[in-house]
Amino acid sequence: MKIIMINAMWCGGCLVMHKVWKQIEEEYPSIEIIKYDYDMDEEEVQKYNVGNLLPVAIFYKDNKEVARLIGEKKKEEILKVINEWK
């Protein structure tokens, strides 16, 4: 499983989510998590058709998008998607 994370360094909601994602990275080392910054990695971010609300987490299974979480989410909500598709 692969997760594309799109954050922005100015986004309070993204910063709040850092801790949760760090825990998930530690608990699920097999998942590849790639992080992009909305402003610094503009070219990459454009590929994912991100709307106007951050952060965005895009979940891939076998190189196919299976789920997308937009905005601040609880750890349980993220784990629910992971456990459904991993």
Added chain:
Amino acid sequence: MKKILKILLVYILFLPIIVSAKENKVIDIHLFYSSTCPHCKNERIYLEGLQKTNENIKVHLYEVSNSSENSALLDRVQELIKGKSSHIPYTVIGNKYRVGFNNSTKLEIESIIKAYEDNDYVDIVSGIIDGSINEDNIDEYLDKVDVEVDSDVDIPLLGKVDPKKVSLPLLAIIIGLVDGFNPCAMWILIFLISMLIGMKDKKRMWYLGSLFIATSAIIYLLFMVAWLNIVIAVKDIRWVQILIAIVALIGALVNIVNYLKEVKKKDNGCQVVDDKKRKRIFAKIKKYTHEKSLIIASIGVIALAISVNVIELACSAGLPILFTNILSLNNVSIELSSIYILIYIIFFMLDDLIVFFIAMFTLQVTGITTKYTKYTHLIGGLIMLIIGILLIIKPEWVMFNF
């Protein structure tokens, strides 16, 4: 027995004199009014009733809109008793004056009369009219003849409190907090801090960060003081108050609609500000934080803070405008108003200060959750709605005269 009878006789003979000494103390009430003002009419009816029921009260009426003589007297009285106001009705009892008329003024007038019945009393207006009281001796009367007028409210557990003294700072804290948590420009501060942390120069971080926050506070302070001066000048004009109320109601509507939109959305997060504006601000922040010359960096950060606060003001001007308007309606002195505005700004800047200090001490940028952003819209909207309605139908409540 004879001695007792003598004492009784003396007491019976002199008692009426002692009582009448108190009964005969006439309290003069001077009312400056206009024949066209409805509040003045209400006060005249009230004072006439008071005069009928209390023979020790004498009411003196001065119509000021058609008499230049009375108008000049009002100016002179206001100047000497240091109670300038362009509002009428204007009531003077001893050295106490009250501007306007409502239920609370009635209680205050009765309280002043009672206080003067039990204390020294000098009819200052009559003294001014006959010339015995003037610039040379007025201070003596203002200092000497003084009574404590009890306008406090008894609150269980807290005891007696002056509603104005408690309400205004409390209002400064509440409105300041709600205004501050409206996250219009928070993203700029977070980006600036991120850039500063990246530089790993602690002194420069503290200096430029503090400069940004201090400039933001000063700009907001200047705006509020300037607005206060404008509203002080126009506070007596009813249609201006109605206009401010309408602006507040429009602000309330926008905030409540925003809240309802956000409730419908199931996701909370950071709204991406339009690309051009964001990139322009980021370019400036990068340029100034990486600028080698500290002077140029400082000027850049100050300029940035000024432009950011213009965004912030456009985003939430409704609340500071309403707060300064309330200060002006309460006839708070400019010094005390500045203290209340300062309290407002401290609480307005609280979220910025928290994010800044945490970042400076931990070298990690912290965000504030966006989960509660919608509630700041709701609370801000409700505050504007309540104050807007009160300004139209019950302006005296905004003056804490219930």
